[in-house]
Amino acid sequence: MTRMIEVRGLRFRYPDGTQALDGVDFHLDRGECVALLGPNGSGKTTFALHLNGLLFGEGSVEVCGSRVDANATAGVLADVRAKVGVVFQDSDEQLFMPTVLEDVAFGPSNQGLPAAAAADRARQALAQVGMGGASHKAPYHLSSGEKRRVALAGVLAMQPEVLVLDEPTTSLDPPGQRDLTALLRQLPQAKLLVTHDVDFAGALANRAVFFEHGRVAGEGTVAEMVTRFHWSRRSG
Amino acid sequence: MHHVVLERWSRGSSPLHARDPRAKLGALLIFLVAVSTTAPQSQVAFAGYALLLAAALSVSRLPVAGLLGRASLVLPFSATFVLITWWSGDPLRALALAEKSFLSGLAVLLTMATTPLVQSMSALASAKVPGPLLLVIQFLYRYLFVVSEQAQHMRMAALCRRGTGQRAQRSAARFHAAAGAVGVLFARSWERADGIYHAMLARGFTGRFPAAVAAPFGWRDAAFLCASAAASLAVRLQL
Numbered sequence: 001m002t003r004m005i006e007v008r009g010l011r012f013r014y015p016d017g018t019q020a021l022d023g024v025d026f027h028l029d030r031g032e033c034v035a036l037l038g039p040n041g042s043g044k045t046t047f048a049l050h051l052n053g054l055l056f057g058e059g060s061v062e063v064c065g066s067r068v069d070a071n072a073t074a075g076v077l078a079d080v081r082a083k084v085g086v087v088f089q090d091s092d093e094q095l096f097m098p099t100v101l102e103d104v105a106f107g108p109s110n111q112g113l114p115a116a117a118a119a120d121r122a123r124q125a126l127a128q129v130g131m132g133g134a135s136h137k138a139p140y141h142l143s144s145g146e147k148r149r150v151a152l153a154g155v156l157a158m159q160p161e162v163l164v165l166d167e168p169t170t171s172l173d174p175p176g177q178r179d180l181t182a183l184l185r186q187l188p189q190a191k192l193l194v195t196h197d198v199d200f201a202g203a204l205a206n207r208a209v210f211f212e213h214g215r216v217a218g219e220g221t222v223a224e225m226v227t228r229f230h231w232s233r234r235s236g
Numbered sequence: 237m238h239h240v241v242l243e244r245w246s247r248g249s250s251p252l253h254a255r256d257p258r259a260k261l262g263a264l265l266i267f268l269v270a271v272s273t274t275a276p277q278s279q280v281a282f283a284g285y286a287l288l289l290a291a292a293l294s295v296s297r298l299p300v301a302g303l304l305g306r307a308s309l310v311l312p313f314s315a316t317f318v319l320i321t322w323w324s325g326d327p328l329r330a331l332a333l334a335e336k337s338f339l340s341g342l343a344v345l346l347t348m349a350t351t352p353l354v355q356s357m358s359a360l361a362s363a364k365v366p367g368p369l370l371l372v373i374q375f376l377y378r379y380l381f382v383v384s385e386q387a388q389h390m391r392m393a394a395l396c397r398r399g400t401g402q403r404a405q406r407s408a409a410r411f412h413a414a415a416g417a418v419g420v421l422f423a424r425s426w427e428r429a430d431g432i433y434h435a436m437l438a439r440g441f442t443g444r445f446p447a448a449v450a451a452p453f454g455w456r457d458a459a460f461l462c463a464s465a466a467a468s469l470a471v472r473l474q475l
Binding site for chain 2: 085
C-alpha cells in the first residue's frame with residue numbers, strides 16, 4: 001500500500017484559544033476510504049483543512065511525501081492542492097464563478113491549463129458526475145444535490161489523488177444520497193469522508209476514525225465505532 | 237436572487253454583447269469624457285447623449301425599465317450637490333449636474349450589463365491597468381454579492397418572524413435591532429467570504445483569476461468604436 005497521507009502529533013489552536021486538534025495521528029493509503037466520525041466541534045473539519053494546506057498546526061503532515069507546513073513553498077502547496085481535492089460542507093462557498101462550466105474550470109485554469117483545455121477537463125468532470133447538461137447554468141439556479149455534484153466536479157476536474165469530502169450528504173435527499181454513494185464508489189481516488197451519516201459511511205468506508213475533543217478516540221470499522229461510541233440515532 | 241441580475245444580463249447575445257470589451261470600454265471612456273465636459277447651457281447635447289444611449293439600449297435588448305431604475309440609484313449621491321447648486325441660484329448647472337450623473341451612470345451600467353466581468357478585466361489588463369487593482373475590483377465585485385446575499389437571507393428570516401411588520405416596535409427598539417442586524421450581517425459576510433477564499437485556495441488559486449480567452453479585435457469592433465466615438469464627439473461639438 002502506498003501511503004498518501006501521514007499525520008503525526010498534529011495540534012492546532014484557533015486564535016480565540018480553542019484547542020481544535022490535540023495530537024492527532026492519522027494515515028490514509030492509496031485506494032482506501034476512511035470515514036471521520038465524531039461530535040460537532042471535535043475537530044474533524046479543522047483536521048481536513050490541514051490536509052490541503054489551508055491551515056497549519058504543530059506536528060507533521062505529509063501528503064504524497066511532501067511535508068505540508070507553514071514553511072512549505074508556493075510550489076509545494078500548489079502540488080498538494082492539486083493532489084488533495086477538498087469538497088467543502090457548504091457548496092455555495094465553493095461555487096463562486098458565474099457559470100457552472102467556468103466554476104468547474106477554475107481549478108484546472110489555476111493549474112496552468114489553457115482555457116480550452118481547462119474547459120474540456122471541466123466538461124469531462126461534469127459528465128462524470130452526471131451534470132453535463134448544466135454547463136451554462138448559473139450555480140445559484142441549481143438544487144442542493146446538483147450543487148453538491150458540481151462542487152465535486154470542480155474538484156475532480158483537478159484530477160486529485162485524494163478526495164476529502166466534508167459532510168457530503170448534508171442537504172441531500174435520500175435519492176441524492178444514494179446517487180452520491182454510487183458515484184463515490186466508482187471513483188478510484190483515496191477518500192476521506194467527514195460525516196455524521198453512519199449509513200453513508202458504512203456503505204463506503206473500509207475504516208473509520210472517531211474524533212473527540214481534537215483527538216483520535218478510536219479506530220476500526222464503522223460498525224465498531226458506532227457500537228463503541230453509541231454513535232447511532234437509535235437509543236440503547 | 238436578484239443580485240445576480242447584472243451578471244445574467246451580461247451573458248446576453250445582442251450585437252452589443254458581441255462587441256469586444258476593449259471597444260466597449262474605449263467607447264465608454266470617450267462618452268464619459270464628452271458628457272463631463274459638456275457645458276450646462278448645451279441642453280440639446282444632453283438630449284443627444286440620451287438618444288445615443290437609447291439607441292444602445294435598444295440594440296442591447298436589455299429590459300429598459302430595469303436599467304433605468306438601476307441607473308437612477310446614482311441620483312441620491314449627486315442630489316446634495318444638485319440641491320446646493322440649485323439653492324446657490326444656478327438651476328441650469330444643477331440640472332446639468334443631475335443629467336451628467338444619470339447619463340454617466342446609465343452608460344457605465346449599460347457597459348457592465350453587456351460585458352461579463354471576466355472580459356472587462358481582460359480588457360483592462362490589456363490596457364495595462366495594474367494587476368493588484370484588477371484583483372481588488374474582482375474581489376470587491378464578488379464579495380459585494382456575498383454581502384447582498386447574506387442581507388437577503390437575513391431579511392427573509394426577519395420577515396418570517398415579522399421583524400419588519402407595520403405594527404412596529406418603538407423606534408429605539410427598532411434602531412437597536414437594525415444596528416444588531418448590520419453587525420451580524422458583516423460578521424456573517426466575513427465568515428462567508430473567508431469560506432469562499434478557502435475554497436478558492438483549495439483549488440489552487442494563486443492570486444490571479446483565470447483570464448478570458450481574448451477574441452481577435454475584428455473590423456466590426458473597430459467600426460463600433462469609431463462610430464461610437466464619432467457620435468459622442470458630434471454631440472459634444474454639436475455638429
